[in-house]
Amino acid sequence: MPQQMSQSTDRYPINPQLLAFSYARDSAAQSGCSVLDAAFERYFNLIFPDFVGGTGLSNIWSEPKPFTVSVKVKNGECDGFPDEGSNESYNLSVSAGQAVLKAESVWGALRGLESFSQLVYQDDYNLYFVNKTEIEDFPRFQFRGLLLDTSRHYLPMPAILKTLDAMAYSKFNVFHWHIVDDPSFPYQSRNYPDLSSKGAFHPMTHIYTQSDVKRVIYHARLRGIRVVPEFDSPGHTQSWGKGQPDLLTSCYKGKVPSGTFGPVNPTLSSTYQFLNGLFKEVTSVFPDSYLHLGGDEVDFTCWRSNPNVQAFMAKMGFGSDYTKLESYYMENIVNITAALNKTSIVWQDVFDYRERIPMDTVLEIWKGVPADYRAELGRITLAGYRVLLSAPWYINHISYGQDWRNAYTVQPQNFSGTEQQKKLVIGGEVCMWGEYVDATNLTPRLWPRASAAAERLWSDEEKTSSVDKAFPRLEDFRCTLIRRGIQAEPLFVGHCKHEYSGL
Numbered sequence: 001m002p003q004q005m006s007q008s009t010d011r012y013p014i015n016p017q018l019l020a021f022s023y024a025r026d027s028a029a030q031s032g033c034s035v036l037d038a039a040f041e042r043y044f045n046l047i048f049p050d051f052v053g054g055t056g057l058s059n060i061w062s063e064p065k066p067f068t069v070s071v072k073v074k075n076g077e078c079d080g081f082p083d084e085g086s087n088e089s090y091n092l093s094v095s096a097g098q099a100v101l102k103a104e105s106v107w108g109a110l111r112g113l114e115s116f117s118q119l120v121y122q123d124d125y126n127l128y129f130v131n132k133t134e135i136e137d138f139p140r141f142q143f144r145g146l147l148l149d150t151s152r153h154y155l156p157m158p159a160i161l162k163t164l165d166a167m168a169y170s171k172f173n174v175f176h177w178h179i180v181d182d183p184s185f186p187y188q189s190r191n192y193p194d195l196s197s198k199g200a201f202h203p204m205t206h207i208y209t210q211s212d213v214k215r216v217i218y219h220a221r222l223r224g225i226r227v228v229p230e231f232d233s234p235g236h237t238q239s240w241g242k243g244q245p246d247l248l249t250s251c252y253k254g255k256v257p258s259g260t261f262g263p264v265n266p267t268l269s270s271t272y273q274f275l276n277g278l279f280k281e282v283t284s285v286f287p288d289s290y291l292h293l294g295g296d297e298v299d300f301t302c303w304r305s306n307p308n309v310q311a312f313m314a315k316m317g318f319g320s321d322y323t324k325l326e327s328y329y330m331e332n333i334v335n336i337t338a339a340l341n342k343t344s345i346v347w348q349d350v351f352d353y354r355e356r357i358p359m360d361t362v363l364e365i366w367k368g369v370p371a372d373y374r375a376e377l378g379r380i381t382l383a384g385y386r387v388l389l390s391a392p393w394y395i396n397h398i399s400y401g402q403d404w405r406n407a408y409t410v411q412p413q414n415f416s417g418t419e420q421q422k423k424l425v426i427g428g429e430v431c432m433w434g435e436y437v438d439a440t441n442l443t444p445r446l447w448p449r450a451s452a453a454a455e456r457l458w459s460d461e462e463k464t465s466s467v468d469k470a471f472p473r474l475e476d477f478r479c480t481l482i483r484r485g486i487q488a489e490p491l492f493v494g495h496c497k498h499e500y501s502g503l
Contacts, residue, residue: 001455001458001459001460001463001464001473002115002135002136002137002459003136003137003138003140003459003460003463004134004135004136004137005133005134005135005136005137006133006134007131007132007133007134008131008132008133009131010096010131010132011129011130011131011132012067012094012095012096012097012129012130012131012132013065013127013128013129014047014067014120014128014129014130015064015065015066015067015128016044016047016048016051016128017064018064018065018066018067019044019047019048019066019067019068019069020066020067020068020069021040021043021044021068021069021071022068022069022070022071023036023070023071023072024070024071024072024100026072027071027072027073027076028073028074028075028076029071029073029076029078029106029109030076032078033073033076033078033106034078034079034222035078035106035107035110035221035222035224036071036073036078036106036109036110038222039109039110039113039222040113043113043114043116043117046117046484047116047117047120047128048128049483049484049498050126065097066097067097067098067099067130068097068098068099069098069099069101069113069116070098070099070100070101071101071102071103071109071112071113072100072101072102072103073103073104073105073106073108073109074103074104074105075087075104075105075106076106077105077106078106081217081221081226081287081288082107082173082221082224082225082226083226083288083289084142084143084226084289084290084343084426086105086107086142086173086224087103087104087105087107087108088105088107088108088111088138088139088171088173088224089103089104089108089137089138089139090102090103090104090108090109090111090112090115090135090137090138091103091112091135091136091137092112092115092116092133092134092135092137093133093134093135094116094119094130094131094132094133094134095132096132099116099130101113101116106224107173107224108138110168110223110224111137111139111171111224112135112137114168114169114171115135115137116130118477118480119131119133122497139171139173139457139458140457140458140459140460140461141412141425141426141427141428141457141458142426142427143173143174143388143426143427143428143429144171144172144173144174144427144428144429144454144457144458145172145173145174145175145176145228145388145390145427145428145429145430146163146167146172146174146175146176146429146430146431146432146446146450147176147177147178147230147390147429147430147431147432147433148160148163148175148176148177148178148432148434148442149178149181149432149433149434149437150177150178150179150180150186150208150434151178151179151180151181151182151183151184151185151186151239151434152181152183152184152433152434152435152437153434153437153438153439154184154186154200154201154206154438155434155438155439155442156439157208157212157215157216158439159439159442159443160216161215161216161219162443162485162486163175163442163443163446164216164219164220164223164225165223165484165486166443166446166447166450166481166486166488167223167225168223168224168225169480169481169484169486170450170451170454170455171454171458172225172430172450172454172457173224173225173226174225174226174227174228174427174429175216175220175225175226175227175228176228176230176292176429176431177216177227177228177229177230178230178232178292178433179208179229179230179231180199180231180232180239180240181232181236181239182236182237182238182239183201183238183239184199184200184201184206184239185199185200185239185240185242185243186200186201186206186207186208187207187208187213187229188207188208188209188210189278189281190210190281191277191278191281192243192244192274192277192278192281193243194242194243194244195240195242195243195244196243197243198242198243199239199240199241199242199243200239210285213285213286214285217286217287226288226290227286227288228286228288228290228291228292228345229282229286229291229292230291230292230293230294230345231278231279231282231291231292231293231294232292232293232294232295232296232347233263233264233275233293233294233295233329233333234263234264234266234295234298234326234329234330235263235294235296235297235298235299236294236296236297237263237264238261240264241261244274246265246268246270247264247265247271247274248261248262248263248264248265249261249262249263249264249265249302249303249306249309250265250302250306251301251302251305251306252305252306252307253305255307258305260302261302262299262301262302262303262306263298263299263302263303264329265309266303266309266325266326266328266329266332267308267309267312272332272333272336275333275336276336279291279333279336279337279340279342280340283337283340283341283342289341289342289343290342290343290344290345290362291337291340291342291343291344291345292344292345292346292364293330293333293334293337293344293345293346294346294347295326295330295346295347295349295350296347296348296349296366297349298326298349300322300325300326303322303325304322309325312325313325316328323353323354326353327353327354327356330346330350330357331356331357334346334357334358334361338358343360343361343362344357344358344361344362345361345362345363345364345388346361346362346363346364347363347364347366348363348364348365348366348367348376348380350363351363351379351380351383351385359384359385360386361385361386362385362386362387362388362426363380363385363386363387363388364387364388364389364390364429365377365380365387365388365389365390365391366390366391366394366431367391368391370392372391373389373391373392374414374415374416375415377389377412377415377417377425378415378416378417378421380424381415381417381421381422381424381425382417382421384424385424386424386425386426387424387425387426388425388426388427388428388429389410389412389425389427389428389429390428390429390430390431392406392407392410393407393410393428393429393430393431393453394431394433395407395430395431395432395445395446395449395450395453396431396432396433396434396435396436396437396445398445402491402492403449404448404449404451404452404474404491405452405467407430407449407450407452407453407456408452408453408455408456408464408467408470409467410428410453410456411461412425412427412428412456412457413425413461427457428453428456428457430446430450430453430454432445432446432450443486443487443488444487444488444489445489447478447481447486447487447488447489448474448477448478448481448488448489448491449489451474451477451478452470452474455470471491474491475491475492475494478490478491478496479496479497479498482496482498482499482500483496483498487500
């Protein structure tokens with residue numbers, strides 16, 4: 001739902017053979033602008049799914065009239081990447097024979113093209129129409145993310161690219177790539193090739209090569225989507241240890257090693273040399289200014305059992321408080337990324353353990369029922385940190401019925417705090433963890449449920465407060481996704497005019 005929209009019953013026919021996208025004369029972006037040239041081609045096919053190369057339904061028009069979509073952009077940053085400061089606002093005006101789209105940036109123009117594509121509809125005779133419409137629009141939150149976990153199950157490239165397509169249809173703008181974890185390390189590092197050759201499920205078939213990663217970043221860029229990778233540590237790192245000796249802490253049973261390993265060993269200087277090398281590479285591969293460092297769910301049992309770690313604790317004066325050791329580790333790696341000019345995102349655990357981290361660090365809340373995460377929102381923003389909310393949007397959890405309604409009614413700024421604190425909530429994320437998800441069920445489990453959170457992060461909260469009013473729009477949007485080849489699952493009993501027609 002756009003911020004401001006007025007529509008009348010006046011409708012104008014659109015003939016696919018006579019529709020043209022063009023750049024306004026005074027647009028900063030002109031023909032040759034990679035982002036918009038690609039978007040014009042893509043949106044033509046999305047608007048007219050049954051019109052291929054001149055065949056289709058154009059020959060039954062009595063009076064064919066041309067229709068122009070004219071795009072004017074103030075800043076022509078056509079070859080850059082979207083970032084945290086990107087302006088996604090746009091104005092769209094549809095009248096007889098033309099749609100005029102004005103945006104500050106190419107990223108805003110992309111959002112406007114998406115809105116225009118959703119305004120075009122077919123009548124019972126499959127002729128195309130669009131109604132007279134005025135839209136003024138901008139996102140409520142600057143960070144509207146979706147997390148995919150490619151460690152617990154490997155997701156092949158087509159599944160990731162298809163998810164990016166569907167994200168653009170819902171105006172998500174950040175792909176949080178939880179690329180590695182305990183079960184597998186599919187990221188193929190240039191500098192540390194053993195990480196994937198020994199840590200992936202399979203060293204050839206279940207990895208992301210450097211060119212795969214580039215392809216994801218390129219595909220995302222053309223859709224105005226940032227790619228933020230996560231290399232979670234010191235916990236969640238079992239797969240790292242297979243290809244990087246002495247990285248993980250050796251666990252002890254009494255006075256002898258048990259043969260098992262715990263979190264990253266924070267006491268060795270070699271640990272930080274390795275992480276510095278890895279993060280230097282990762283930040284050269286991923287252009288975004290953000291890097292997610294994880295920092296959640298660290299189990300202290302193994303650290304406690306290791307005599308070298310115990311000696312280090314004594315030397316540092318940490319006593320027996322292992323949260324201090326975790327803090328020591330996290331502060332070190334946040335400093336590494338700061339030196340690489342990257343902003344760190346970390347899970348809320350890092351704040352909860354009172355770790356000293358730079359004020360520009362972004363904290364992500366993932367725990368608790370509404371009362372818990374509201375209290376946490378209050379605490380983190382009171383300390384002056386920016387925050388992302390993902391706790392209510394863990395949509396890997398499923399239940400019978402319309403659980404999208406819970407995602408839709410979340411109020412990210414509904415917590416006790418000043419206006420200044422509420423401005424520190426920069427957005428949120430839908431998370432799809434991979435224990436029970438791979439390419440067979442990823443798309444239907446994500447869509448259209450993720451779109452409920454997407455509207456919450458984009459639209460005006462008061463104008464979209466009614467779940468019942470949202471239902472027919474979401475149902476209609478689900479049929480749009482089906483028409484675009486996205487296997488979005490049904491919301492309830494019913495049918496789409498164009499049912500899903502197979503792979």
